[in-house]
Amino acid sequence: DGIMTGIEYDDFLDLGYEPAGTELVCEFTIEPAAGMSMEAAASRVASESSNGTWAALHVDEDELTELGAVACGIDGRTVTVAYPTALFEAGSMPQILSCIAGNILGMKAVDSIRLEDCDWPESITSGFPGPQFGPSVAREKLDAGERPVLATVPKPKVGLSTDAHARIGEEAWRGGVDLLKDDENLTDQAFNPFADRLAESLAARDRAQEETGERKDYLVNVTAETTEMLERVDLVAEHGGGFVMVDVITCGWAAVQSVRERCEDHGLAIHAHRAMHAAFDRLDHHGVSMRVIAQIARLCGVDHIHTGTAGLGKLANEDTPGINEWLTSDCHGLRPVLPVASGGLHPGVVDQLIDALGTDIIVQAGGGIHGHPDGTHAGAKALRQSVEASMAGTDLETYADDHAELATALEKWGAETPR
Ligand code: RUB
Numbered sequence: 424d425g426i427m428t429g430i431e432y433d434d435f436l437d438l439g440y441e442p443a444g445t446e447l448v449c450e451f452t453i454e455p456a457a458g459m460s461m462e463a464a465a466s467r468v469a470s471e472s473s474n475g476t477w478a479a480l481h482v483d484e485d486e487l488t489e490l491g492a493v494a495c496g497i498d499g500r501t502v503t504v505a506y507p508t509a510l511f512e513a514g515s516m517p518q519i520l521s522c523i524a525g526n527i528l529g530m531k532a533v534d535s536i537r538l539e540d541c542d543w544p545e546s547i548t549s550g551f552p553g554p555q556f557g558p559s560v561a562r563e564k565l566d567a568g569e570r571p572v573l574a575t576v577p578k579p580k581v582g583l584s585t586d587a588h589a590r591i592g593e594e595a596w597r598g599g600v601d602l603l604k605d606d607e608n609l610t611d612q613a614f615n616p617f618a619d620r621l622a623e624s625l626a627a628r629d630r631a632q633e634e635t636g637e638r639k640d641y642l643v644n645v646t647a648e649t650t651e652m653l654e655r656v657d658l659v660a661e662h663g664g665g666f667v668m669v670d671v672i673t674c675g676w677a678a679v680q681s682v683r684e685r686c687e688d689h690g691l692a693i694h695a696h697r698a699m700h701a702a703f704d705r706l707d708h709h710g711v712s713m714r715v716i717a718q719i720a721r722l723c724g725v726d727h728i729h730t731g732t733a734g735l736g737k738l739a740n741e742d743t744p745g746i747n748e749w750l751t752s753d754c755h756g757l758r759p760v761l762p763v764a765s766g767g768l769h770p771g772v773v774d775q776l777i778d779a780l781g782t783d784i785i786v787q788a789g790g791g792i793h794g795h796p797d798g799t800h801a802g803a804k805a806l807r808q809s810v811e812a813s814m815a816g817t818d819l820e821t822y823a824d825d826h827a828e829l830a831t832a833l834e835k836w837g838a839e840t841p842r
């Protein structure tokens with residue numbers, strides 16, 4: 424008769440339901456609102472994020488039940504929801520997020536809710552490209568071999584002239600880092616225009632390659648409005664760069680998807696910076712976890728992404744080892760992503776960092792290189808020495824006995840974590 428009776432908020436719960444392998448399974452942490460049971464809150468989450476609303480609807484019941492998500496597990500504050508893939512537009516990250524990280528984050532039925540983890544079925548991952556290179560950049564585009572890739576970001580983060588920026592980059596490359604990276608708030612400002620910086624920095628890179636005999640490259644920040652960003656990507660390729668940097672959350676996943684496609688045309692790798700992630704992931708009871716943000720980034724196809732420092736740097740972090748493990752684990756044939764440890768790192772913590780995260784990482788340091796008492800060149804040498812010591816299993820203090828730059832860095836910073 425076309426009138427729905429029975430499909431309401433509370434009908435999206437089935438604790439005996441076993442999700443099919445084709446379904447997207449999401450794990451949430453939920454704090455129900457006062458007077459709301461966990462079951463009722465869980466059912467409302469499944470309803471609002473799939474095809475339900477607050478009122479019973481006068482439509483065909485069969486259609487609705489087929490696309491409805493099912494809250495199928497409750498364990499303490501953890502709720503598991505299974506979504507049929509027919510709900511989703513394959514290959515559209517914005518559409519997927521509008522479901523699983525959309526209205527539900529603001530529902531009055533919950534005091535707080537956090538999307539913690541997703542189990543992505545092949546029917547969804549196959550709509551996405553995944554990374555073009557991932558960890559292979561260490562050997563395909565650079566000469567890092569088995570050690571971590573080393574990167575630096577000039578400081579101050581904005582305000583350096585183009586000349587000064589390129590000069591700092593050249594000193595760091597000559598001192599032993601592989602990659603120069605723009606800081607997140609440096610794009611195309613009057614004091615340091617994008618096109619000039621690109622040309623000068625790549626010229627400096629070529630000189631540094633010539634001098635050191637190692638391949639070096641530049642993570643130039645192309646972040647902008649999408650059309651503009653794609654033009655910047657083209658320009659990087661024209662000038663012979665091998666990488667672009669994109670601030671993936673501030674520019675948005677749809678733009679990242681466009682950049683990924685354009686980078687494939689040029690064979691460019693994508694370095695994903697994650698400014699604004701803490702708006703989602705800093706509170707441990709609400710938002711979207713960094714683990715899920717990293718998953719989304721892998722599907723969309725970035726080659727590197729910042730995942731924190733396992734607590735050894737200046738920023739509050741989540742479970743860096745667990746996120747990195749996911750980024751390099753099997754995901755229906757998608758290539759892995761190379762994780763970036765960054766934020767407050769310096770030579771004195773590199774051994775602990777490698778102990779915590781292994782060697783398949785990028786170690787990125789700004790202040791920890793340019794703040795070296797003897798300047799950028801010495802700072803880069805100190806970082807490289809500290810990686811060499813860690814790779815050889817030699818204690819940093821011992822290695823510093825005949826490595827002056829490392830000795831000076833250790834005198835200044837010890838093995839302390841900054842704040
Ligand atoms: C690091 C830096 C990066 C932060 C971002 O500079 O500028 O933007 O690493 O953090 P410094 P995250 O080495 O001087 O701290 O990597 O956690 O996203």
Ligand code: MG
Binds near residue numbers: 606607
């Ligand atoms: Mg920065």
